[in-house]
Amino acid sequence: MADDYDLDRAIRKIPNFPKPGILFYDITGILTKPDAFHYCIEQMSQYSRNLSISGIASVESRGFVFASPLAHMLKLPLILLRKRGKLPGETYSVRFTLEYGEDQIEVHKADITDGQKILLVDDLIATGGTLRAACELLEQGGGHIEGIFAVVGLSFLNYEKILKGYPVKTLVQYQGE
Amino acid sequence: MADDYDLDRAIRKIPNFPKPGILFYDITGILTKPDAFHYCIEQMSQYSRNLSISGIASVESRGFVFASPLAHMLKLPLILLRKRGKLPGETYSVRFTLEYGEDQIEVHKADITDGQKILLVDDLIATGGTLRAACELLEQGGGHIEGIFAVVGLSFLNYEKILKGYPVKTLVQYQGE
Numbered sequence: 391m392a393d394d395y396d397l398d399r400a401i402r403k404i405p406n407f408p409k410p411g412i413l414f415y416d417i418t419g420i421l422t423k424p425d426a427f428h429y430c431i432e433q434m435s436q437y438s439r440n441l442s443i444s445g446i447a448s449v450e451s452r453g454f455v456f457a458s459p460l461a462h463m464l465k466l467p468l469i470l471l472r473k474r475g476k477l478p479g480e481t482y483s484v485r486f487t488l489e490y491g492e493d494q495i496e497v498h499k500a501d502i503t504d505g506q507k508i509l510l511v512d513d514l515i516a517t518g519g520t521l522r523a524a525c526e527l528l529e530q531g532g533g534h535i536e537g538i539f540a541v542v543g544l545s546f547l548n549y550e551k552i553l554k555g556y557p558v559k560t561l562v563q564y565q566g567e
Numbered sequence: 568m569a570d571d572y573d574l575d576r577a578i579r580k581i582p583n584f585p586k587p588g589i590l591f592y593d594i595t596g597i598l599t600k601p602d603a604f605h606y607c608i609e610q611m612s613q614y615s616r617n618l619s620i621s622g623i624a625s626v627e628s629r630g631f632v633f634a635s636p637l638a639h640m641l642k643l644p645l646i647l648l649r650k651r652g653k654l655p656g657e658t659y660s661v662r663f664t665l666e667y668g669e670d671q672i673e674v675h676k677a678d679i680t681d682g683q684k685i686l687l688v689d690d691l692i693a694t695g696g697t698l699r700a701a702c703e704l705l706e707q708g709g710g711h712i713e714g715i716f717a718v719v720g721l722s723f724l725n726y727e728k729i730l731k732g733y734p735v736k737t738l739v740q741y742q743g744e
Contacts, residue, residue: 402655402656402677404655404656407655408652408655414655416654416655416656418647418654418656418675418678419677421635421638421644421645421646421647421678422644422645422646422677422678423644424638424639424642424643424644427638427639427645428639428642431639450627450628451627451628451631451649452631452647454628454629454631454632454635455631455635455645455647456635458631458632458633458635458636459635459636459638459639459640461598461601461604461636462601462604462605462608462636462639462640463636463639465601465605466601467598467599467600467601468598468599468604468632469598469599470595470598470629470632472628475585477593477595478579478581478584478585478591478593479579479581479593479595498595500579500596500599501595501598501599
């Protein structure tokens with residue numbers, strides 16, 4: 391496995407999606423290229439082995455695509471964070487503000503253990519608002535966020551500020567549109 | 568890796584979810600048990616190796632959790648099928664009828680190749696309506712469905728009928744509520 395891979399080539403940039411003026415960074419081009427996908431999971435795996443992670447968590451739904459093979463490879467529990475009303479058991483819950491309106495994510499109480507050392511995985515960090523809420527949600531359950539790992543980081547949206555205090559690692563950064 | 572595993576023990580049964588009278592089979596209990604999760608992916612992998620699969624496809628979002636480590640392990644392209652409006656590029660699309668109302672799923676045209684031999688992966692088969700639509704969607708793109716593999720099958724909902732013509736494999740079947 392190469393230590394370096396030109397991921398940028400696998401990321402499609404689609405203008406005016408989901409609305410005019412927005413350039414969308416699409417990671418599905420990574421998933422159809424096994425070399426690109428393997429590179430991402432390998433990088434996440436190396437990062438995790440240097441911390442002593444005891445769980446992988448992710449917010450639906452594209453995050454699952456990266457978190458799941460990582461949890462499988464490292465033989466670690468996989469904790470799913472989902473939108474309100476999707477998880478059937480007893481949950482912890484957190485509300486948060488989005489650009490327009492509010493949202494809410496939940497996690498099964500049974501899925502987190504007190505003191506669990508968690509790596510939070512996502513495909514892309516934009517404003518960081520959802521990931522910040524995810525950290526608070528996992529902490530509610532007694533989890534400790536050892537790090538946040540995303541394939542893509544949209545640095546120009548200043549997510550470092552909202553995620554202050556959490557170690558953040560990304561594989562490709564975009565500085566502007 | 569054991570050839571047999573009591574998956575039923577890892578599947579939580581939650582009554583009256585999402586509405587009164589429905590017993591919900593919750594697969595998140597598999598994900599937090601690495602042995603159970605490994606067993607599922609290993610079984611899917613063995614099944615795939617007997618066909619000559621050239622792509623793994625899955626409908627959001629719980630399906631991604633099983634399809635993704637399988638695609639990663641087998642070094643195969645992963646094709647995401649998503650709800651309408653989520654995929655930014657040019658898509659094929661299919662509408663289908665649900666118990667109440669209609670739904671629509673899409674796939675990127677760029678993600679399927681003509682003649683691609685696809686294994687469709689999901690967490691659970693209930694009525695089979697969404698998976699049937701997924702098969703038709705992949706066929707629209709020139710794909711050939713070699714099989715459908717789900718962890719859980721709710722046999723009492725008669726999904727075999729709607730999925731007739733497609734080989735279906737499940738690891739746990741439930742015969743009634």
